[in-house]
Amino acid sequence: MTSTTNPITAEALSATTLLRFATAGSVDDGKSTLVGRLLHDSKSVLTDQLEAVERASQSRGQEAPDLALLTDGLRAEREQGITIDVAYRYFATARRRFILADTPGHVQYTRNMVTGASTAELAVVLVDARNGVVEQTRRHAAVAALLRVPHVVLAVNKMDLVDYAEPVFAAIAEEFTSYAASLGVPDITAIPISALAGDNVVEPSAHMDWYGGPTVLEHLETVPVSHDLTGCLPRFPVQYVIRPQTAEHPDYRGYAGQIASGMFRVGDPVTVLPSGRTTTIAGIDALGSSVDTAWAPQSVTLLLADDLDVSRGDLIAPAGAAPAVTQDVRATVCHLHERPLRVGERVLLKHATRTVKAIVKELPYRIDLSHGLAHDNDPEHLEVNDIGAVVLRTAEPLPLDAYADSRLTGSFLLIDPADGTTLTAGMAGEAFAERASAAAAAADDEGWDF
């Protein structure tokens, strides 16, 4: 990128954009078949991969190639017939490159869907048209809402088994949409499909004239991937200080990082947190070229007008719109590890590029994702796959945003200081329910900004 004053260049127009999305649903819903069909019908599965699937299918006595085998990675999984982790898949069309986080949908793997959804701009939730919205569907919608995935697709699968009947689809779409909207999901698209037969996955269905919307792939190709940057809070976590100290660059001192949110311009007055000192941006190096503006998620190097003591872990934000620094963190968390999280536990908290000591002060409640988001107050501990509220006290002040305002500077990990295990994923602020009721009050809310 050589010029950023006018971002609409021939190069930008001819380039494809990247969409990261996640799928959720169980084997019974046909998720692996849907993913296999997306890969297969978009011609992303190559001959040698298909031959391997055909060989494996034949050796199990199956007549047709089992497209689910394309996505089963490890031998441990094949032997047990389960999916134990998030698998990443890659495919491309002329319009877009896709990164798919394929997550197993079983109840005990909430953490995997949380992991996949954390980087996703879109989540596909699968339901079986014969069963409609079930407990697991509500759980998946809740995880997408909790992680603030901006776009959700409800894929109503196995339409061939309900005679491609519109009323079946309409009832499920209606029930899901009102539930997900009540959780605060800003954009919901329902699509009737048959992954097995290929209806409305890549090619439009010949059996559902009553459906006028996009196929799953068409929707993936056209859903907007970048949000209104001007509405986002500019945030720049400092990763590394670049100081060549060479004859050519004796005084160069640049702050390297990836813009987490929003846009920065040369001349902007900025505050460095947690110190609170202010200066202005004197220059921006965008991987080899000097630019006037830069925006998320570009990796750049900022040059500051004043010689401040800035180091890894600091956050650079606009002077007038910097987050408050705090040592008291209230957050919604997903516990990721078999070792439970307890009050009084000492942990490390990793936020953006800073890691600090912290102590778990309170566990106010656990949320039951499947039963109307019921709160179970003052749980003894949080177990693996539990979603709950946590109050932490940190040893040093943190410039923490609310997760609802900024996914990257509002999120953190809790780490076991003894062995480095990642214990818990945290999102600063209250969970979706409170946010949704607030959003419902402001009916003209334009949705979340990222």
Add this chain to the structure above:
Amino acid sequence: MTTTVAHSDATDSPYALSHLDALESEAVHIFREVAGEFERPVVLFSGGKDSIVMLHLALKAFAPAAVPFALLHVDTGHNFPEVLEFRDRTVAEHSLRLHVASVQDYIDDGRLRERPDGTRNPLQTVPLTDAIRELRFDAVFGGGRRDEEKARAKERVFSLRDEFSQWDPRRQRPELWSLYNGRHAPGEHVRVFPLSNWTELDVWQYIAREDIALPQIYFAHEREVFKRSGMWLTAGEWGGPKDGEQSENRLVRYRTVGDMSCTGAVDSDATTLDAVIAEIAASRLTERGATRADDKMSEAAMEDRKREGYF
């Protein structure tokens, strides 16, 4: 039926990054995280295209300062001479420090034994893990991509290895947002894969966009080859052709560059980057399916080698 709760624009904003810019930015972020959090990182550098792209990204990530890492190459003794020459030229050009772990040394002094099939790829694991331990590297950058192989699809960007360099899929840490957890015990290290989310085509498009120099064997050229296990192997002292194998001159190029004993050439007349990209976009075989004998051994070949400490 589309239900849109809130208004959203149907076209991409002018600020949406191209997929190459997004992948580049992510990889640079990964390099800088490692520089910020580890004591002794090293970049695995073979002179193959993925490691060349890694080095290019590292140079951009820290410019105008020098790359704060050394390089490590595991030389099988059967590497392509053109690639070794390219490796040394690149190291000199950027004033880098290169460590070489030699499989041939291990065979010469009896620590490793030549396999009956002459394939040296699996023999790289021991010199690699020894070098990591002896030189006390705590982060090791590899050019592995998740699109290469099914066992790699579940690999983390930061992949924890125990003191035997072993990979345990059940011990890997969940990776959320762009928060990478690099904590490790003394003796353990972390393998880091900045190109995790890249595909073969992305790598080639990026090479073209950035005008990155590659060894000539990636482009079509006349070469004396012979057929073994359905692949065109380079004839030479390393072990071929044997009885019953006929060598012939063909117009070929390499899609991957590894040990000569198990890396096959593909028939190709692609002499330019554009021609290579067009060829890959039209190919119906994966890069490993077309060119790697070692991955054809079993359905779980890569999973097994990864567990033992392979790249």
